[in-house]
Amino acid sequence: MEEPTRFLAPAVVTADGAGTVHRPGWVEVLGDRITGVGPGRGAPGPVGGTVVELEGLLMPGLVNCHAHSPMTLFRGVGEGLPLDRWLREAIWPREAHLTPEDVYWGMLLAADEMLRCGVTTSCETYFDDGRIVDAAVDAGLRCLVTPGIVAIEGAEAPFTWPALLDRASQLHADAQGRAGLIEIGFGPHAAYTLPLDALEAVGERARDVGALLHIHLAETAGEGASLEAEHGVTVPGLLARLGVLDGRVLAAHSVWLTDDDLDLYARMDVAVAHCPQSNAKLGSGVARLAEMLEAGIRVGLGTDGPASNNDLDLWEEMRLAPLLARATAGDPTRVSVDQALTLATGGGAAALGLETGILEPGRLADLVHLTMADSRFVPLVEPGDLLAHLVWSASSQLVRDVWVGGRQVVAAGSSLTIDAPGARAEVQRRAERLAAALG
Ligand SMILES: [Zn+2]
Incomplete structure (x- = not known):
């Protein structure tokens, strides 16, 4: 016994x-x-x-609610660029050459960094997510993996959004509950990188299996402008109209929320992965953390990818979240020490729906x-x-x-679970190959 x-x-x-x-x-x-x-x-x-x-x-253990951890491969890339140019000029051209083995090694090195920082859970969304599962299991890291689903212009199978959605469902069938560490969700990238019928379809698929839907939402000021002009409603309002917010939903960032959006999150029980350091570094803005907490919204903290942070040390978010909330409000009573600790631990667990x-x-x-x-x-x-x-x-x-x-x-x-020097050497070698592939 x-x-x-x-x-x-x-x-x-x-x-x-x-x-x-x-x-x-x-x-x-x-x-x-x-x-x-x-x-x-x-x-x-x-x-x-x-x-x-x-x-x-x-x-x-701390809970990292929003990460693209295999991006340890791209740490430091595109320094100083705004989000749209950073994605188009620095990140996406490199990702075009990624292999599943790159993703495994990037994730393994990230797991070493997170575990040594006391981060015991991460919520991931990226590509080749089956290899993220493998690395997390090998590392002994608890991981909620939400395979990335995106509509890339000119993409052919297996990289079209319906194919990516099917792959996510397949991973859910294969890996849910693996090693007592893994949960699988769905990671539609954002409303501005997927057609509306794709968003609807992903929402339906996630609800069917009770899985978490993890999406980038209201990260930068301008990203929703054309959708809002076309549909006459904010992007969160549009997602609600499409039924995307009906299931378990985690909205990463949520920096640019209106008062109505905040009410909507509270009413629909949409959880937030607050990423203060990534938002600050990319100049995206400061989310309305204190108001979210007052509205009873479930909020956890996320590092975002190590290419936009540039590390996976959630202690920095635990400190930066109350600092920014107090600095922007001019009020030292905003976001107490106890609330900051909760954001990094039980609040994150509640946002992900993990015990x-x-x-x-x-x-x-x-x-x-x-x-x-x-x-x-x-x-x-x-x-x-x-x-x-x-x-x-x-x-x-x-x-x-x-x-x-x-x-x-x-x-x-x-x-105890990872050969850290070996993982560092692998990522170094693979990052050099990916940089060289750009020509
Ligand atoms: Zn992100």
């Missing part, structure tokens, strides 16, 4: 949204689930199974151990100091150990 593991730590940050921190505390894990959490060292008497004594702080992101019984055992033997956790005087330090002064550099579904994948800051 499987035996439980009990983790004992000087601080257990539950990220339950109420600021609950046990000092000291314990977390018990059986299989891939958390079976108990509490203050002290747990119930008296002998404990079956294994006891793991940790030096620092135990918290839930992770909070240390509580029944949730998936996705855990991160951070050292507290560091100046960034000193001093601890008032009750609120620990969470404030966690958000404002700690960083991914303090991550020591990581477990996904109860399985340890990072120990003492190094990946």
